[in-house]
Amino acid sequence: MPEILEVEDARALLEKRALRREVERVHAPDAWFLKRGLTPQAAGRVLDGERFIAARRRGKWILLDTDGGRVIGLHLGMSGRVVVDDDEAGDPLIYASNRDEIGWRRFGVHFTDGGAMYVRDPRRLGAVELDPDEDRLGIDALELDAEALGKVLDESRAPVKARLMDQARLAGLGNLLTDEVCWRAGLDPSRPAGSLDADERRTLLKAIRQTLRTLGRRGGSHTGDMPRSADEPCPKDGTPLTRRTVGGRTTYSCPEHQR
DNA sequence: GATGACCTGTGA
DNA sequence: TCACAGGTCATC
Numbered sequence A: 001m002p003e004i005l006e007v008e009d010a011r012a013l014l015e016k017r018a019l020r021r022e023v024e025r026v027h028a029p030d031a032w033f034l035k036r037g038l039t040p041q042a043a044g045r046v047l048d049g050e051r052f053i054a055a056r057r058r059g060k061w062i063l064l065d066t067d068g069g070r071v072i073g074l075h076l077g078m079s080g081r082v083v084v085d086d087d088e089a090g091d092p093l094i095y096a097s098n099r100d101e102i103g104w105r106r107f108g109v110h111f112t113d114g115g116a117m118y119v120r121d122p123r124r125l126g127a128v129e130l131d132p133d134e135d136r137l138g139i140d141a142l143e144l145d146a147e148a149l150g151k152v153l154d155e156s157r158a159p160v161k162a163r164l165m166d167q168a169r170l171a172g173l174g175n176l177l178t179d180e181v182c183w184r185a186g187l188d189p190s191r192p193a194g195s196l197d198a199d200e201r202r203t204l205l206k207a208i209r210q211t212l213r214t215l216g217r218r219g220g221s222h223t224g225d226m227p228r229s230a231d232e233p234c235p236k237d238g239t240p241l242t243r244r245t246v247g248g249r250t251t252y253s254c255p256e257h258q259r
Numbered sequence B: 001g002a003t004g005a006c007c008t009g010t011g012a
Numbered sequence C: 001t002c003a004c005a006g007g008t009c010a011t012c
Helices: A004-017 A040-047 A146-153 A160-164 A175-185 A198-218
Strands: A023-027 A052-058 A061-066 A071-075 A081-084 A087-090 A105-111 A116-120 A127-130 A242-246 A249-253
Touching: A004 A052, A004 A061, A004 A081, A004 A087, A004 A198, A023 A040, A040 A071, A040 A127, A146 A160, A146 A198, A160 A175, A175 A198, A175 A249
Parallel strands: none
Antiparallel strands: A023 A105, A052 A061, A061 A071, A071 A127, A081 A087, A081 A116, A105 A116, A242 A249
16 A cells, blocks of 8 residues: 555645535445445435544554544555545555546545545555544554564564564554665564564664655655665665565565675 | 455556 | 555454
């Protein structure tokens, strides 16, 4: 998906453009997109006549507070994008087309002023929830500190990549960002999380912060320095990058400097 | 903790 | 036609 950086862009767009506008009606043509028992009818009852008063984010979830005290949770899945009127943010759709097929509009609202906000998601892996349980998510990656990272890694034998992507422990990092972080930190993503010594944990924390800052400025998860292509030379040392599966995800890394 | 499933679009 | 895609969930 859109990882934390794209989701933050989408959140900011909603904050800037979708708050304090009265909802005229809900557009929820795809009941499958609504999770945890939410139905199009219930969404309508909750939102019709209401306004969003805040656009928050935790990890990859966007949380829209309504003036009625309810919360609409939006998840962009792997290809979701938020559109407000004629502006949009979210997944850059490197692999998908950026067409705005009407059929890809999975959920949204029309405002009484004539505008609209909706989630466009070709692959339908996104989600909308009412009053989501925000505590099923771990600490937000942008708030991470040394102590919290210690709890994320724990004494686990799981690959460090798997722990960094475990949303219940650390919310926000996805496949691309995690690979970039490990590459910058010089860490083999398959290393058992608990095997990192104090120095390596400090390096990892710095890499997470620096990666989020740098790629955030550049415009997203896909703007990393490490090529995502096997046999491409590592920009640090020229060694051909390898491709494998770690933590169930396609993983690129440099066999030379990532240890 | 690893694996497969979910759903759909794209490009080789 | 097939493999693959930035996410998450259930299941072994």
